[in-house]
Amino acid sequence: MTVVKEEPGRDGADEDGGMPDGDDGYVPSARRLERERYKRARSRRATGIAALSTLVTAVVLYVVVVNAPGWPRTKETFFSAAYAREALPEVLEGLWLNVRLLLVCGAAVLVLGMLVAVARTLRGPVFFPVRALAAAYTDFFRGLPLIINLMIVVLGVPALRLQGVTVDPVLLGGTALTLTYSAYVAEVFRAGIESVHPSQRAAARSLGLTNRQALRHVVLPQAVRRQVPPLLNDLVSLQKDTGLVSIGGAVDAVRAADIIVGRSLNYTPYVVAGLVFVALTIPMTRLTDWVTARMDRRRAQGGTI
Numbered sequence: 001m002t003v004v005k006e007e008p009g010r011d012g013a014d015e016d017g018g019m020p021d022g023d024d025g026y027v028p029s030a031r032r033l034e035r036e037r038y039k040r041a042r043s044r045r046a047t048g049i050a051a052l053s054t055l056v057t058a059v060v061l062y063v064v065v066v067n068a069p070g071w072p073r074t075k076e077t078f079f080s081a082a083y084a085r086e087a088l089p090e091v092l093e094g095l096w097l098n099v100r101l102l103l104v105c106g107a108a109v110l111v112l113g114m115l116v117a118v119a120r121t122l123r124g125p126v127f128f129p130v131r132a133l134a135a136a137y138t139d140f141f142r143g144l145p146l147i148i149n150l151m152i153v154v155l156g157v158p159a160l161r162l163q164g165v166t167v168d169p170v171l172l173g174g175t176a177l178t179l180t181y182s183a184y185v186a187e188v189f190r191a192g193i194e195s196v197h198p199s200q201r202a203a204a205r206s207l208g209l210t211n212r213q214a215l216r217h218v219v220l221p222q223a224v225r226r227q228v229p230p231l232l233n234d235l236v237s238l239q240k241d242t243g244l245v246s247i248g249g250a251v252d253a254v255r256a257a258d259i260i261v262g263r264s265l266n267y268t269p270y271v272v273a274g275l276v277f278v279a280l281t282i283p284m285t286r287l288t289d290w291v292t293a294r295m296d297r298r299r300a301q302g303g304t305i
Contacts, residue, residue: 080268087260087269091276094256099280101174101242101252106235108178113185118215120186121193134186141183146241150176154248173245181238188230192223229295232288236281243277253277 028036065071119127119134141149153176158167166172196219204214246255253276257269 076266078267078271080266083260083264083266083268084272087257087272090256090260091253091269091273094251094253095276095280097170097245097250097252098239098242098277101170101177101245102235102239105174105177105181105242106238108174109181109185109234109238110231112178112182114189114220116182116186117189117193120190123211138183138186141180142187144180146176146180147244147247149180150244150247152176153179154245169248169250170245173248173250177238177241177245181234181241185231185234188227188234189223192227193219195226196222226295229288229292232284232291236284236288239281239284240277243273 068074116134116137119130120138122130150173154169154172157165157172200218200222201211201214204218205211209217243252243254246252246258249255251259253273257273260269261267
């Protein structure tokens, strides 16, 4: 006797054409299939409405701007294609200085910020002077505007005429950026350290670890993982603020654009420099969003951060 084996997906399909989800013979119900079709239709409708509203908004803004009385003059002054082509190579050349400042200052900020945060969390009365100095450092540089800090360091240090102290505006500007951003990053690290439950440190001590070992192997790894999103946000801000070193004469992207503006009296190079910084910032911003969303999903699922 010949046994004919039924092909999966034919007789196993339901009346709406649904296919089994697996090999266990499960067939989605008609109500579930209808609900899924409704969700897909609603998603397509929401996407279409969002696209249409975005298009309408863009058209309205374009019409309002283009029909403004001063648009021809504004277009010539800020959006000149000829000056944009002239400025782009020089702006990109100056941008390399901003990238190097970001890499060097970013590493220095993380190290100094961690040291200050650890100093603020030291326990015991013997470390009170260290905690007080660390607190004074963070309070001062978080309250001092960055532009004033840059002026004091970049313009004030050379005026002292100290032997062996550099007068390079790039190094001095990087130092000012490091001092300011280390104060912010120190508070981020400190918040991460204090967010670790004391039982973690107590468990580490019960296993025979010293306070220093518990801090290094138990507390700090958890604190750093929890604070990755705000740390990335601070690096994004640092990336933009590297353009402020131009106040001391360093030829970065902003200064390169300023030189062209000075000789042409056309402000298109500023727009070019701004767009270059935006293009450089967007990848880091999206990375920050991705890391934040990933950590939120893991937290919602009850996993470790």
